[in-house]
Amino acid sequence: MYRILVADAIKPEGLSPLLEATHIELIQKTVDEAEKQLDQIDAILVRSATKVTEELMERMPQLKIIARAGVGVDNIDIPAATKRGIVVVNAPDGNTISTCEHTFAMMSSLVRHIPQAFTSLKAGEWRRSSFTGIELRGKTLGIVGFGRIGGELAKRAKAFGMEVVVFDPFLTTDRAKKMAVTVLPLAELLPKADIITVHTPLTNETRGLINKENLKTCKKGVYFLNCARGGIIDEDDLYEAIIEGQVAGAALDVFVEEPPHGHKLLELDQVIATPHLGASTKEAQLNVAVQVAQEVLTYLNGNPVSNSINLPAISKEVFDKVQPFYQLVQHIGMIASQLIKEGIQEISVTYAGESLDFDTSILTKSLLSGFFKTRIDLPVNEVNALLVAKERGITIGEKIAADTLGYANLISLKVKSEKRELTISGTYIENYGSRIVSLNGFKIDFEPEGNMLYIQHTDKPGVIGNVGKVLGDQGVNIATMQVGRKQAGGDAIMVLTFDKSLDPETKKMVEKIAGITLVENMSLF
Numbered sequence: 001m002y003r004i005l006v007a008d009a010i011k012p013e014g015l016s017p018l019l020e021a022t023h024i025e026l027i028q029k030t031v032d033e034a035e036k037q038l039d040q041i042d043a044i045l046v047r048s049a050t051k052v053t054e055e056l057m058e059r060m061p062q063l064k065i066i067a068r069a070g071v072g073v074d075n076i077d078i079p080a081a082t083k084r085g086i087v088v089v090n091a092p093d094g095n096t097i098s099t100c101e102h103t104f105a106m107m108s109s110l111v112r113h114i115p116q117a118f119t120s121l122k123a124g125e126w127r128r129s130s131f132t133g134i135e136l137r138g139k140t141l142g143i144v145g146f147g148r149i150g151g152e153l154a155k156r157a158k159a160f161g162m163e164v165v166v167f168d169p170f171l172t173t174d175r176a177k178k179m180a181v182t183v184l185p186l187a188e189l190l191p192k193a194d195i196i197t198v199h200t201p202l203t204n205e206t207r208g209l210i211n212k213e214n215l216k217t218c219k220k221g222v223y224f225l226n227c228a229r230g231g232i233i234d235e236d237d238l239y240e241a242i243i244e245g246q247v248a249g250a251a252l253d254v255f256v257e258e259p260p261h262g263h264k265l266l267e268l269d270q271v272i273a274t275p276h277l278g279a280s281t282k283e284a285q286l287n288v289a290v291q292v293a294q295e296v297l298t299y300l301n302g303n304p305v306s307n308s309i310n311l312p313a314i315s316k317e318v319f320d321k322v323q324p325f326y327q328l329v330q331h332i333g334m335i336a337s338q339l340i341k342e343g344i345q346e347i348s349v350t351y352a353g354e355s356l357d358f359d360t361s362i363l364t365k366s367l368l369s370g371f372f373k374t375r376i377d378l379p380v381n382e383v384n385a386l387l388v389a390k391e392r393g394i395t396i397g398e399k400i401a402a403d404t405l406g407y408a409n410l411i412s413l414k415v416k417s418e419k420r421e422l423t424i425s426g427t428y429i430e431n432y433g434s435r436i437v438s439l440n441g442f443k444i445d446f447e448p449e450g451n452m453l454y455i456q457h458t459d460k461p462g463v464i465g466n467v468g469k470v471l472g473d474q475g476v477n478i479a480t481m482q483v484g485r486k487q488a489g490g491d492a493i494m495v496l497t498f499d500k501s502l503d504p505e506t507k508k509m510v511e512k513i514a515g516i517t518l519v520e521n522m523s524l525f
């Protein structure tokens, strides 16, 4: 049973994948209200209100995934989550259109003074000349941060006859060409634009991106919008620039402190504002809730997520390709770790086969998470697996090979310690599942599952029968048994699966059987 804390207001309809899952308990409480249950929480779902700090993570030792029902993750301590192996996911495009439409509504309202005119009219006035605005047509819109929202905004601005100039250091020439926008350095965009809107995340680079110094370089009478994050436009500097008449007005959906109680910008007639409503539509809230609920469920069910902040992004196409191999590699890692118990120096993974023709780094990380799972008292997963390996001085290698040894695909692991080397290979067969097909050079064929026993022995009559007898006498039910040998009468291995793990006493009895050289429990739980 997994416990998921829904700490902020997230649309209930969107949570249905979680509500329907029988192995999930949803707790809809704030962090303070859930104080006594925090140590049992496996996943937390938030919007922007809850701050997921390192201190909060410390109080949630079971936490496996943090899901942000929205885009901005500035309320989550990502490095702290990464260190702890906690996956952070967001819903990157569920609220793009709503936020873009809100920005557009704010822009129209700003240049036509709609909120001010409405307030005046409600107060019984009829002051038509006080609210003369400007047309958008023919004006230059400067978009700072040309991602999803910026891009949608550009399309709409063009439909209104505006010229669009953009600044985004990470923008590719291809996308700029496709979107038919003029790309400028920030220093050239600012003096050119009549209206400037910011759509970057809040980072160390973007905090105060628009400030006292560069506000001076803007056109006199420029309008500013911030529907991204408070602080991208320095609030004090914006206030001064409005007072001085350098900036004609501003539309703000976001503030450094939210709610912005008694904020001086809100006292200015030239400022219109909304209480962080960019994503507040029925559609956006449903979209983001569904997206993160599905991600959380996917992850808790042991599958890779597609919108992680602290894992490399994987497209739907790659995600579909990765999925069949995801558990196989974890199982390969877990088996290897239990068969080579000493400290190790090197882990190398080889991928062969057309169906593995993608960026396999996520699989290597998944394999490592399986490997470390049984030997490190820390949650290790794809998020921190490489870090854990590096901290332990283990060299990690990844190779592509052509030879699949007749299988459709083949994933092979080699683990080296000071004393020895262990090899294991597995394959995924469509509609059939995962199989381990070679172990320490022995050809074998078994499904990695549950409680297993690995036995090394001499290939001679009676050994297999004696193993069956000892286990039978102890009331152990053998579910499956596979044997492998290199040549008749030589070294051989046996892999058995049981319904429950083998107790130490029975294991000792098996070890005493003549011809047996090594017995190891392998558990895939």
Ligand SMILES: NC(=O)C1=CN([C@@H]2O[C@H](COP(=O)(O)OP(=O)(O)OC[C@H]3O[C@@H](n4cnc5c(N)ncnc54)[C@H](O)[C@@H]3O)[C@@H](O)[C@H]2O)C=CC1
Pocket: 070, 071, 072, 073, 092, 095, 096, 099, 144, 145, 146, 147, 148, 149, 150, 167, 168, 169, 170, 171, 199, 200, 201, 202, 205, 206, 227, 228, 229, 253, 254, 276, 277, 278, 279, 280
């Ligand atoms: N008001 C609201 O309710 C909402 C606000 N947001 C905010 O809007 C922001 C943008 O959202 P999306 O467009 O979906 O994100 P996105 O990730 O698609 O786009 C952000 C863009 O900013 C660019 N960027 C990053 N650093 C930059 C820098 N130093 N200078 C210029 N550009 C830079 C990136 O290259 C990227 O193209 C989010 O980070 C979030 O903080 C998002 C949704 C709702």
Ligand SMILES: O=C(O)CCC(=O)C(=O)O
Pocket: 047, 048, 069, 070, 071, 072, 073, 095, 276, 278, 279, 280
């Ligand atoms: O949850 C919300 O409504 C805020 C949305 C937002 O700011 C974001 O997605 O970055």
